[in-house]
Amino acid sequence: MFAARRVDDGTGRPSRSRRSLRLPILLLIFLAIGPLLAGRFWQITREADHSVAAAREQVAALADLATTQHQELISKTRTLLNILVRVPAVRAGLVDQCHILLRDLARGAAWQRRIWVVGTDGRARCGSHSPRADLDIADRDYFQRALQTKQFVVSDYVKTRVRNQPAIIAALPALDDYGDVEMVALVTLNVEAAEHPMKALDQGSHAILMVDSANVTISWQGAGEHSPEAVVGKRIPEGPLSSLLKDSAARQGEAVGPDGVERIWGFARLSQPEGVIAVGVAKADVLAGARWAMLRSIGVLLLIGALAALAVWFGAEFLLLRNIRALADAANQIGKGNLLVRPDLPPSAGEFHMLADALNGMAEQLAARDAELRHSKLILGEKTAFLEGTLEHMDQGLIMFDDAATVQVCNRRAMELLELPAALMLSRPNFQDVTRYQFERNEFGKCSEEFKDWVKNFGFEPIDHVYERQRPNGRVLEIRTTPLPGGGAVRTYSDVTERKSAESRILHRPTRCPDGPSKPAPLAGTAPRSPRGRRAVPAILRGAVARPGPLQGRQ
Numbered sequence: 302m303f304a305a306r307r308v309d310d311g312t313g314r315p316s317r318s319r320r321s322l323r324l325p326i327l328l329l330i331f332l333a334i335g336p337l338l339a340g341r342f343w344q345i346t347r348e349a350d351h352s353v354a355a356a357r358e359q360v361a362a363l364a365d366l367a368t369t370q371h372q373e374l375i376s377k378t379r380t381l382l383n384i385l386v387r388v389p390a391v392r393a394g395l396v397d398q399c400h401i402l403l404r405d406l407a408r409g410a411a412w413q414r415r416i417w418v419v420g421t422d423g424r425a426r427c428g429s430h431s432p433r434a435d436l437d438i439a440d441r442d443y444f445q446r447a448l449q450t451k452q453f454v455v456s457d458y459v460k461t462r463v464r465n466q467p468a469i470i471a472a473l474p475a476l477d478d479y480g481d482v483e484m485v486a487l488v489t490l491n492v493e494a495a496e497h498p499m500k501a502l503d504q505g506s507h508a509i510l511m512v513d514s515a516n517v518t519i520s521w522q523g524a525g526e527h528s529p530e531a532v533v534g535k536r537i538p539e540g541p542l543s544s545l546l547k548d549s550a551a552r553q554g555e556a557v558g559p560d561g562v563e564r565i566w567g568f569a570r571l572s573q574p575e576g577v578i579a580v581g582v583a584k585a586d587v588l589a590g591a592r593w594a595m596l597r598s599i600g601v602l603l604l605i606g607a608l609a610a611l612a613v614w615f616g617a618e619f620l621l622l623r624n625i626r627a628l629a630d631a632a633n634q635i636g637k638g639n640l641l642v643r644p645d646l647p648p649s650a651g652e653f654h655m656l657a658d659a660l661n662g663m664a665e666q667l668a669a670r671d672a673e674l675r676h677s678k679l680i681l682g683e684k685t686a687f688l689e690g691t692l693e694h695m696d697q698g699l700i701m702f703d704d705a706a707t708v709q710v711c712n713r714r715a716m717e718l719l720e721l722p723a724a725l726m727l728s729r730p731n732f733q734d735v736t737r738y739q740f741e742r743n744e745f746g747k748c749s750e751e752f753k754d755w756v757k758n759f760g761f762e763p764i765d766h767v768y769e770r771q772r773p774n775g776r777v778l779e780i781r782t783t784p785l786p787g788g789g790a791v792r793t794y795s796d797v798t799e800r801k802s803a804e805s806r807i808l809h810r811p812t813r814c815p816d817g818p819s820k821p822a823p824l825a826g827t828a829p830r831s832p833r834g835r836r837a838v839p840a841i842l843r844g845a846v847a848r849p850g851p852l853q854g855r856q
Contacts, residue, residue: 458533
């Protein structure tokens with residue numbers, strides 16, 4: 302979708318890889334909505350934390366409420382036993398009447414499994430389920446404490462001996478007129494049938510756990526596969542929950558319950574019997590709202606991403622890419638020299654019209670400059686043709702050197718007079734190259750060795766002077782040097798053979814090469830300097846300028 306592609310820029314060379322604008326636009330959209338989504342996720346996290354905190358407070362309050370109701374159950378039981386031990390039929394040991402009374406009392410409250418009256422020897426005198434029963438509780442700890450303390454006592458978790466059921470036993474001794482224990486009234490409590498606050502809660506999320514001082518489960522109500530029979534009477538395994546139950550300062554905490562469900566727990570301490578009531582709520586249910594909000598936000602993100610991708614794919618083509626392509630095509634045409642092309646953009650192009658106007662202005666400027674350049678080239682071509690024609694048809698030879706002593710211009714007449722090859726002179730040689738060629742052709746063969754050495758060792762002298770010399774073929778040339786303002790010089794060569802021949806006949810003097818100490822300035826080299834460092838015209842050149850003496854040799 303966004304793969305890079307290589308395109309030809311019209312020069313035959315592939316340009317660098319390019320990517321579609323759709324991907325950066327999509328990234329900008331997601332960068333724009335990213336902070337909003339991050340804020341939403343942060344808000345969901347905060348809501349989850351608040352939900353957990355609220356659940357902690359709720360289960361702690363429920364644990365306190367369950368403890369209060371448990372204490373009320375114990376208080377009601379104590380009141381019942383106080384009334385029971387004062388009934389004459391019970392105190393007199395009238396078995397049948399005692400049985401009927403206890404039976405009616407047990408049927409009236411579901412939290413009372415059994416009601417018994419036992420003697421000080423621990424044997425039952427009468428019971429709610431049978432007038433006479435073979436029951437002996439003399440070895441029970443709670444019974445011994447009731448006899449010793451002569452006070453109301455509540456047992457820890459026990460299993461009844463009649464039906465082997467888990468229970469808590471409340472016992473109250475009845476005292477005679479002398480303060481001795483006459484008998485003991487007992488109630489077997491069904492804690493699970495008591496009016497705990499769990500009955501008003503969601504049984505699928507909440508659980509209530511009661512343990513004694515040894516962390517043995519007295520009562521369990523909760524969801525899951527674990528029935529109360531599988532939990533009651535068993536010690537809580539060592540772990541986070543067991544540690545929280547043992548910690549007397551713990552009010553809240555998180556741990557896995559007996560049913561294997563992770564819960565948020567609230568704890569409250571019991572005094573009769575000594576133990577703990579814990580109310581828990583499943584953590585997953587507490588966080589269900591936050592998780593659903595998270596899933597909903599992710600779904601919204603995916604939907605926004607899909608809609609943004611569709612919008613960018615089609616919207617970018619309509620609003621951006623076709624306008625960019627139109628501008629690029631126009632720029633390519635202008636780059637190829639078609640300065641009349643103009644980008645045609647629709648009204649919906651918006652700010653792209655600014656680029657189009659700039660491109661149109663650039664094309665107009667280029668067209669104007671191109672017209673000026675064409676006109677200048679035409680004029681230059683005419684001047685060049687005129688100059689070339691002049692140089693090629695002038696009677697004098699001409700060579701122009703730059704400040705580096707390099708040949709820049711050499712006309713055909715100069716090559717004819719000096720017999721220099723066109724290939725050499727058109728290659729823009731240096732003075733030293735031309736001098737070397739002349740020595741190879743024995744251009745200065747008739748001159749003295751001193752003169753030849755001077756020609757070899759000194760370069761071109763860009764000073765205003767004129768002199769004459771005779772070539773090996775007998776032709777006499779007048780050589781004139783004119784310095785240029787920017788460096789270098791122009792040297793012209795005129796054929797004065799006929800004039801010098803006439804002068805020679807008149808004077809009857811033969812022409813010769815100079816052999817005295819005064820030497821003519823060579824084509825390439827540097828003339829001697831004066832004692833003060835100023836360039837001086839050689840004496841032979843001064844003589845050549847001052848008078849038409851004998852022919853003086855050099856290029």
